[in-house]
Amino acid sequence: MRISEVDLYRYELPLAPPLCLGASTVEHRHGLLVRLETEQGAVGWGEAAPLPGFSEETLSEVIDAARRRAPRWIGAEIPDGEKDLPRSFLALPMRSACSASLRFAIESAVLELLAATRNTSVPDVLGTARSTVALNALLTSLDDRPEQAARFREQGYRAVKVKVGRADMGEEINALQAIRRDLGDAIALRADANRAWSLDEAEAFAEATRDLQLAYLEEPLTDPTQISELTSQTDLPVALDETTREVEPSILRESPSVAAVVLKPTLLGGIQTTQTWSRIALEHGATPVISASYESGIGMRMLVALAAVGPDTSVGLSTYTRLAADVQRPPLQMNGPEVYVESIVDAPISINEDRIERIDTFPS
Numbered sequence: 001m002r003i004s005e006v007d008l009y010r011y012e013l014p015l016a017p018p019l020c021l022g023a024s025t026v027e028h029r030h031g032l033l034v035r036l037e038t039e040q041g042a043v044g045w046g047e048a049a050p051l052p053g054f055s056e057e058t059l060s061e062v063i064d065a066a067r068r069r070a071p072r073w074i075g076a077e078i079p080d081g082e083k084d085l086p087r088s089f090l091a092l093p094m095r096s097a098c099s100a101s102l103r104f105a106i107e108s109a110v111l112e113l114l115a116a117t118r119n120t121s122v123p124d125v126l127g128t129a130r131s132t133v134a135l136n137a138l139l140t141s142l143d144d145r146p147e148q149a150a151r152f153r154e155q156g157y158r159a160v161k162v163k164v165g166r167a168d169m170g171e172e173i174n175a176l177q178a179i180r181r182d183l184g185d186a187i188a189l190r191a192d193a194n195r196a197w198s199l200d201e202a203e204a205f206a207e208a209t210r211d212l213q214l215a216y217l218e219e220p221l222t223d224p225t226q227i228s229e230l231t232s233q234t235d236l237p238v239a240l241d242e243t244t245r246e247v248e249p250s251i252l253r254e255s256p257s258v259a260a261v262v263l264k265p266t267l268l269g270g271i272q273t274t275q276t277w278s279r280i281a282l283e284h285g286a287t288p289v290i291s292a293s294y295e296s297g298i299g300m301r302m303l304v305a306l307a308a309v310g311p312d313t314s315v316g317l318s319t320y321t322r323l324a325a326d327v328q329r330p331p332l333q334m335n336g337p338e339v340y341v342e343s344i345v346d347a348p349i350s351i352n353e354d355r356i357e358r359i360d361t362f363p364s
């Protein structure tokens with residue numbers, strides 16, 4: 001089966017409420033969609049949506065790179081018939097270095113074609129899939145916490161993730177205590193400091209939150225090389241997120257105390273890299289937590305598939321509810337504590353043409 005057509009689309013989707021990304025606030029999410037079609041008419045979609053402030057590449061760089069590469073994808077062979085995932089299959093249409101988000105897009109589209117050739121679903125190509133995936137609820141602003149936390153509990157969430165390191169630490173700790181009271185003891189409470197603190201501050205936070213039973217704290221330190229110092233001095237479980245984009249997964253061999261790794265394929269560089277991190281994390285007793293970077297429904301389908309073949313933990317895909325519209329119609333059912341994998345990954349893709357704009361097609 002050979003790729004015979006490539007189409008590139010741009011999308012713009014409103015974020016409600018607007019999203020604070022570091023210093024800037026964005027009202028819309030922008031991205032590139034890649035659609036591959038084979039001679040036999042099988043179709044695969046992928047999404048490249050660099051996140052400003054987090055991705056190294058910009059959307060216009062991604063679009064330029066996709067336009068340059070697309071002619072070479074025409075005629076590329078999608079391997080079929082093999083029982084196991086060919087290790088090289090995802091690299092096939094890209095023989096040179098590629099930005100993280102574009103790699104995710106191409107790998108996704110090729111993986112969908114591979115599933116189509118094998119008459120199976122994407123999660124089944126990746127591994128052994130569970131039928132449901134649990135989502136963590138996400139509290140990006142501590143201002144609306146008390147009412148929100150109680151609502152999350154009533155909705156049945158098993159994990160809640162809270163952003164910290166953005167205000168006075170004492171106030172944030174008080175807020176976390178209120179949230180823990182509202183959640184009760186059965187719900188996992190995760191926190192994410194996005195590298196806001198010095199070692200001393202992180203130790204103070206660890207000390208002050210001992211009785212909160214935090215499941216983990218993501219990226220406490222401005223200087224991430226001090227992580228092992230922190231974990232040797234406190235028993236606060238720590239998770240890596242930003243660090244996964246800067247080091248190799250073999251770091252987990254030297255950091256036995258890492259409790260979890262937050263894996264964002266859009267930022268980390270696609271499906272194969274994510275799967276490698278997941279495997280090595282599990283070997284070292286760290287939980288891989290597949291997470292989103294505010295992708296549209298196209299990227300989200302692939303993230304659900306990846307989560308379905310990972311361990312049964314609440315994953316970070318509730319960013320989807322921040323989008324006020326999607327490229328996919330109807331929008332995915334992702335607004336509760338649990339998603340049904342089949343209903344998301346096996347549903348035929350139906351694109352809302354009003355939400356996308358075709359920017360190129362090959363062969364032209």
Ligand code: OSB
Pocket residue numbers: 051054136137138161192194241262291292293294315316317318319
């Ligand atoms: O800091 O974890 C982050 C999304 C985009 C960029 C950075 C982050 C996030 C998330 C993803 O929080 C959602 C989640 O992990 O639940």
Ligand code: MG
Pocket residue numbers: 192194218219241242262
């Ligand atoms: Mg994080």
